[in-house]
Amino acid sequence: MTHAKTPALTHAMSGSVESAHDDVSKLPLERIDVAQPGLFQAGVVGRYFERLRREAPVHYCADGLFGSYWSVTRHGDIEAIELDPQTFSSDHFNGGITITSHPDEPQFRPSFIAMDPPRHTEQRKAVAPAFSPERVAQMSGQLRQWTVEVLDALPIGEDFNWVDRVSVELTARTLALLLGFPQPRSRDLIRWSEAAVALPGSPAFPTMADKLRVMQECFATFDMIWHERLSAPAGQDLIYMLASNPETRGMSPAELQGNIVLLIVGGNDTTRNSISGSVLAFDQFPQERRKLDANPALLVNLTPEVLRWQTPIAHMRRTAMRNVSLGGADIAKGDKVVLWYLSGNRDEEVFEQSERFVLDRPNARRHLAFGAGIHRCIGARLADLQLRILWEEIMKRFPRIEVVQPPARSFSTFIHGYTELMVRIPERSAR
Numbered sequence: 001m002t003h004a005k006t007p008a009l010t011h012a013m014s015g016s017v018e019s020a021h022d023d024v025s026k027l028p029l030e031r032i033d034v035a036q037p038g039l040f041q042a043g044v045v046g047r048y049f050e051r052l053r054r055e056a057p058v059h060y061c062a063d064g065l066f067g068s069y070w071s072v073t074r075h076g077d078i079e080a081i082e083l084d085p086q087t088f089s090s091d092h093f094n095g096g097i098t099i100t101s102h103p104d105e106p107q108f109r110p111s112f113i114a115m116d117p118p119r120h121t122e123q124r125k126a127v128a129p130a131f132s133p134e135r136v137a138q139m140s141g142q143l144r145q146w147t148v149e150v151l152d153a154l155p156i157g158e159d160f161n162w163v164d165r166v167s168v169e170l171t172a173r174t175l176a177l178l179l180g181f182p183q184p185r186s187r188d189l190i191r192w193s194e195a196a197v198a199l200p201g202s203p204a205f206p207t208m209a210d211k212l213r214v215m216q217e218c219f220a221t222f223d224m225i226w227h228e229r230l231s232a233p234a235g236q237d238l239i240y241m242l243a244s245n246p247e248t249r250g251m252s253p254a255e256l257q258g259n260i261v262l263l264i265v266g267g268n269d270t271t272r273n274s275i276s277g278s279v280l281a282f283d284q285f286p287q288e289r290r291k292l293d294a295n296p297a298l299l300v301n302l303t304p305e306v307l308r309w310q311t312p313i314a315h316m317r318r319t320a321m322r323n324v325s326l327g328g329a330d331i332a333k334g335d336k337v338v339l340w341y342l343s344g345n346r347d348e349e350v351f352e353q354s355e356r357f358v359l360d361r362p363n364a365r366r367h368l369a370f371g372a373g374i375h376r377c378i379g380a381r382l383a384d385l386q387l388r389i390l391w392e393e394i395m396k397r398f399p400r401i402e403v404v405q406p407p408a409r410s411f412s413t414f415i416h417g418y419t420e421l422m423v424r425i426p427e428r429s430a431r
Contacts, residue, residue, distance in 0.1 A: 029055060033061050033064040034061070035064055035069065035099050035413045037199060037412050040314065040409060040416060041412075042409070049073050049340060052073045053074055053348070058329040068336065069317075069337070070329070070335060070336065070337045072327075072339050072340065075344040075347035076350075078339045078372075079372050082339070082372035082373040083372060085373065087320065088321070088337060089319045089320075090318060094319040094321070097317050099317050099413060131378050135236065139177065140385060143174065143385065143386060144393070147390055147393050148393055150166055151166070151393055153165075155425070156425050156427060157427075161423075163276050163420055163421050166275060167272045167421075170386065170390070171267065171272040171275070172189055172268075173186050174386060175190075175264060176189060179260075180229075180235055193265050193269065195214035196215060196261045196265050203411075218257075219253075222239070223253065223256075226239060226242075238263055266378075267379060270312045270369075270370075270377065270379070271382075271383050271387075272312075273312035273416065274306050274387055275386070275387065276418045276421050277309065277310030278302070279401050279403065279421065279423060280310075284403075291360065292395070293395065296392075296395065301359060301364055302391060303388060304365045305358065306387065307345075307383075308345045308364050309345070310369070311341050311342040311368075313371075313414065314342040314413060314415065314416040315341060315413065316339050318339065319335070320334060341368045341371070345367050345369060350366060396429065397428055398425050399426075399429055400425070400427075402423060405422045
């Protein structure tokens with residue numbers, strides 16, 4: 001297993017990122033290292049994926065920013081790996097689920113997404129009732145009330161940051177509801193999520209110590225909540241479900257903390273960046289908003305196409321448990337294999353005009369944004385409800401939401417999202 005290097009990651013934010021983009025067609029294949037956060041932040045990584053899908057869909061990088069790894073970039077190959085957990089492990093003891101993860105790192109905590117069966121099955125089963133159709137339906141009234149409140153407070157004719165005013169606010173409230181966490185402190189959940197996925201060297205967390213300090217605050221808070229649930233179990237939140245299930249109530253502190261991080265990050269980054277991505281998509285493809293206004297029934301296809309086009313989680317990592325051939329490449333036991341969902345969702349052999357946002361795309365549900373197989377996102381149903389309610393209420397209020405400057409993107413190879421999306425709402429709909 002190869003450790004990540006410890007470079008000054010900010011070098012990937014320099015002008016060399018743009019020049020590398022300009023010359024991507026001329027780069028020797030063996031020199032391509034697509035796992036550079038600066039490429040994602042600059043919004044140019046798609047050109048690299050396009051070339052890899054065409055010329056080297058299973059591509060080996062021998063000396064990347066985060067060590068050696070295989071990039072898997074075509075939809076069919078990614079799906080095949082997801083459906084073969086015996087060969088391609090997610091387990092934290094084998095390396096975990098991100099290109100940077102390693103069980104010896106100080107911030108490491110195991111969670112059920114980084115487990116193989118049977119432990120994965122036991123822990124996932126404990127929280128599954130929180131996302132049942134019945135439970136999600138029970139939350140819909142509260143989600144709509146919050147959505148109305150947030151949208152009605154937005155300024156008209158003034159520039160504002162949609163990420164902060166809408167995406168983060170709605171996501172924070174929903175996460176607090178799921179976790180039984182105090183609503184007045186809901187933004188703490190976002191801060192902890194951002195710390196969990198931050199690369200050391202990023203502006204908010206210059207050192208590992210900065211990152212760990214914030215995470216310890218998260219762990220101390222949830223350790224207290226955990227002991228409250230163990231001593232007086234009551235409620236329908238996720239912590240209660242873990243505390244009351246015989247398979248999970250005895251989990252170690254590290255496993256509890258890992259699962260808390262998983263639930264926070266999964267609930268924050270997927271929904272938050274889908275909400276922001278939907279506004280950007282309709283701005284870049286205004287004909288699709290006109291389609292929706294003319295035929296509101298198309299809302300049923302909104303979430304899958306937004307998720308395909310946006311792909312909030314850029315990759316998941318697996319570790320090969322045996323020597324295996326894939327796409328003409330020979331992957332050795334122990335190799336790091338990175339499944340680039342962002343690339344699979346742009347696979348031209350599966351999605352026609354894959355770079356375009358097409359609201360009535362007939363096969364949008366084939367997207368890989370939620371993964372596939374045993375690790376498919378457990379909160380998919382709730383994410384769909386949140387986005388659908390949001391746009392039902394937007395359509396009642398705002399004929400247009402204009403993006404007034406290019407979005408600021410996340411400095412990450414894992415989260416494909418936005419830190420800022422400046423918009424203006426010209427007018428409200430007549431009521």
